[in-house]
């Protein structure tokens with residue numbers, strides 16, 4: 119029995135660590151510009167992790183470093199508890215990736231593309247290749263277009279095939295750079311469904327996206343980047359807990375409502391037909407009674423948690439122009 | 443991996459087209475010789491004169507004619523595309539993320555390019571041999587020294603010549619592979635390789651530079667003709683093959699050093 123206990127764990131199942139991805143002061147400089155700057159990312163095992171940031175904030179560059187495609191200028195990367203790029207050979211078979219859009223051979227069909235990708239991987243059991251490819255095609259809803267040339271695929275079909283490449287094998291970690299880019303609403307919903315399904319099986323999913331509503335629906339954790347720096351990271355629930363709820367009253371008596379709120383120390387902002395204010399502790403029903411007692415005619419009354427989009431804009435600023 | 447890489451290369455329509463063109467050239471040459479009359483004695487490349495007497499010489503004539511331009515052109519295209527082509531398509535990042543070790547991928551690509559060198563040369567030689575034998579009489583082979591060999595030992599010599607030609611292309615192939623690791627633009631790598639080929643040819647032709655001629659990788663390319671002497675002289679062939687080995691060593695190492703450390707941004 120002791121023999122068994124002493125036997126090293128098989129290479130395919132390295133010990134699980136608390137973090138599927140962990141980076142330490144990860145930095146990448148192109149010339150003088152630190153495109154990724156002192157990034158300390160912690161992605162808990164089993165989470166669905168949304169990686170957010172405006173265009174050019176360094177998300178794709180980070181993902182390339184995670185996969186060992188580019189070498190960090192400084193700092194370290196750990197994937198599934200093992201250092202990258204040193205342990206890439208052991209770790210990457212358990213990691214599926216979609217980096218900056220799909221890329222396949224235009225002159226091959228969807229199926230041939232998957233067969234090629236399967237053939238170059240480390241696990242080359244030819245007898246089960248067909249089944250693996252079939253299953254991946256099925257999962258992304260491409261079975262009907264499997265024998266079309268990639269050249270003839272639409273943007274969304276290409277994206278699906280890219281995902282199929284990432285799903286060729288059971289993975290413990292999926293790193294998806296904007297997985298729903300170019301997909302139709304059905305496709306987007308399917309992907310959301312797929313991500314939930316994978317997460318339920320215990321796969322950690324790390325996805326970057328600009329579709330904040332999407333992220334809000336599937337993610338358990340988020341991180342926000344701007345100009346290469348990490349602005350915040352943590353569980354979505356905690357983040358929303360910590361944010362200040364906002365009161366919004368729809369009323370014709372704008373002045374009166376604002377004055378009333380000011381008397382209890384709030385800082386009301388008056389809009390064309392609404393008055394709003396951040397409320398830290400006050401109970402909504404008490405506020406409502408206070409307003410009515412003061413003679414304010416209340417047409418609408420709401421206390422809202424800010425959406426992810428509000429938080430994102432608050433963190434990264436309103437500016438539309440790419441920062442650099 | 444190797445098997446997959448070879449299948450992948452030889453399944454491409456571009457490769458079929460290249461091999462088709464290479465095989466078509468000897469056919470054109472032989473037809474011209476047959477129906478437009480052979481070249482007068484003393485004119486034209488060495489082996490063309492013998493074709494009308496013995497069809498098997500068409501293989502050697504074809505090798506002589508395709509070696510300066512067409513064969514190296516095809517090799518430049520395939521070698522330059524090896525890594526840069528994957529980068530251009532963006533598939534390189536997915537191959538590496540599979541994971542496919544960088545050294546492993548480079549070795550597989552290199553082997554595929556070497557196999558292509560042999561297949562391309564063989565396509566030329568076999569096409570010449572077949573068409574030559576159909577359109578012209580076939581018989582005992584007269585060597586450059588004037589003796590006659592049996593048809594079969596003649597053909598054996600021709601196969602040997604094709605082998606030497608293939609090996610002669612390897613220096614260029616290594617340069618192409620290196621160029622392919624330098625850029626993400628496949629056309630650039632192909633053009634760069636062709637540029638080096640032309641440069642080597644030009645330098646080799648300037649008499650003032652005779653000191654460096656023996657170091658040009660194109661210098662000994664036509665040495666395969668020595669196989670057609672009654673008593674084969676190996677000096678020139680040996681020198682050429684040693685030079686090719688040197689080029690392969692230097693540029694394959696450079697390609698490896700570059701590819702295993704490069705940032706894959708494509």
Ligand SMILES: Nc1ncnc2c1ncn2[C@@H]1O[C@H](COP(=O)(O)OP(=O)(O)OP(=O)(O)O)[C@@H](O)[C@H]1O
Nearest residue numbers: 148153171172173174175176177178179180442707
């Ligand atoms: N090869 C390169 N050389 C120089 N700068 C680069 C290079 N690649 C990326 N950058 C710069 O790095 C920054 C981050 O790029 P990155 O692709 O990581 O952004 P991103 O967050 O993925 O953006 P997006 O949301 O648009 O996909 C950008 O400012 C970009 O200009």
Ligand SMILES: [Mg+2]
Nearest residue numbers: 177178218295
């Ligand atoms: Mg990006």
